[in-house]
Amino acid sequence: MGFPSARPRRLRRTPALRRLVAETRLHPADLVLPVFVREGIDTPVAISAMPGVVQHTLDSLVDEARRCVAAGLGGIMVFGVPQAKDARGSGADAPDGILNVALSRLVEEVGDDLVVMADLCLDEFTDHGHCGVLAADGSVDNDATLERYASMALAQAGTGAAVLGLSGMMDGQVGFVRSALDAAGYPDTVILAYAAKYTSGLYGPFREAVQSSLVGDRATYQQDPANGTEALRELELDIAEGADIVMVKPAGPHLDVIAAAAAMSPVPVAAYQISGEYAQVEAAAERGWVDRDRVMLESLVNIRRAGAQVVLTYYALEAATRL
Template sequence: MSARFPVVRPRRLRRTPALRRLVAETRVRPEDLILPMFVKEGIGEPNPVSSMPGVVQHTRDSLRAAAKEAAEAGVGGLMLFGIPEFKDERGSAADDPGGIVQQALRDLTTDLGDDIVLMADLCLDEYTSHGHCGLLTPTGEVDNDATLERYAAIAVAQAAAGVQVVGPSGMMDGQVGAIRAALDRAGYTDVAILAYAVKYASAFYGPFREAAEGAPRFGDRTGYQQDPANVRESLREVELDIAEGADMVMVKPGLAYLDVVAKVAEQVRVPVSAYQVSGEYAMVEAAAERGWVDRERAILETLTAFRRAGAGQILTYWATEAARMLR
């Protein structure tokens, strides 16, 4: 180095977009993205979700069209959430062969084949009249072990309808083991499990509860979802789910928990996913609408953050749009 000027100039590799692309350490590909989609029974046209601009509750027909668009854009997977017309204490529609998710899975299997990975959320909150993720005891507590039997039945119903990956999200102890055993007994040994292994009791789920119509009618979910203050607990949950047969694991939410994504990615040898949840989506959309952030840059920057932290797959409501931008 001379007396006046530096010899080492890192800025040399930042001079042009082409140079920056050439030396980029982290890349997001369209096939890394998974699109969460809501399909509702008993509606005649797509129903916009007010707190999530651009997101709708789909009819079966509009779901098929949007799924085709996602596949053509290069999106890697779809995660389906169903909203039945009728709900009861047991969430009976969740494993009904004629239930909305099972119908949608059969539609998409016919339309798309192996062009995209078909996934389905496996839980009860969208299907129960009380809005909790499991069956209730007479005193109103979620009955963990009785709920496992329901999850096992739902997994088999989804597999029979053509699902390739089930996503148990209820945070019941032993859910992965119960689901794996049920799938194997029914002959669906090739159906994979994406375990919501790390799912925090978060304030960022609010818009989702409008979209999925699954808010609890009483109480909250802190009794089974994790405390945002804890990390070691999350790593233990991941270990347990993998030991029970999880093929992939997920951290949810994402942006506020990138440290957890990184720790999980360092610890495990299975694919790690992160869910860019509804509240994170809504914050960027609201800020962009007011001109406070550059919307497209914010979308791509947040997706890059997930990949940089170690997530191999990203569930995001921007999946189709982002895939087009990335291509």
């Protein structure tokens, strides 16, 4: 053999050639911005572990949503931070609870131009910080939690939110909430199921963002990062129960699971680049150790390439303006 005639480098020679043959593109419409809205504040509050991300007031949230519309984003995922928390997460399904109030405002202001999504989980609303209600022995009570989720779903659907993001990882949550929505006259409310959600230390900054009082972890309900096959079971169950979109989370550490989901799922696959993934990039960039914009776009393209059609990321607005 002499010098090669097959030369893959040919197609990498110029930016124009590379652009022509790129297999994956990021588009603003594929991106969803997660946002936090906090009750009882009149100016936005910075989240120290997530530079550039804030807890919004209702008004600043609407401004942010308008920026999402202007940038052509696909959607906005809303998390509520209530002033008072209790054991059953009463603020979650209260019609005047901060999340439901915020959803109504957003639906009214931007609902025609942006998909308004609601986080459906109790952890932001419980004083113990778990995603469900607790049994007498302190464990998270799966079936009692389903009743709370159903009530929350009706409150959220009542705001007109287009998509409910079921992030609690209780068994049967998708089917239970689907039945409740259908019975109450909300057959068109979309369920985005956090189907393969792994327990992770990378949720740390989110705990600050929602002022969580959680002690310990969520290992009895979120998946063990050691398991891949188990994710397929979770995905299959959620799809069978009626999930309209399935999600893998965190995203970057689980590209293999995203790829497996994309290969088997008949419904769209989403992935969530979580708070700690964001914080890692920010921290390294702050030290000058990595090029922030480059790593930001690279991380998102990798998640898309693995097979996620929709990407939730705190970089959504910024990334959209750089595409």
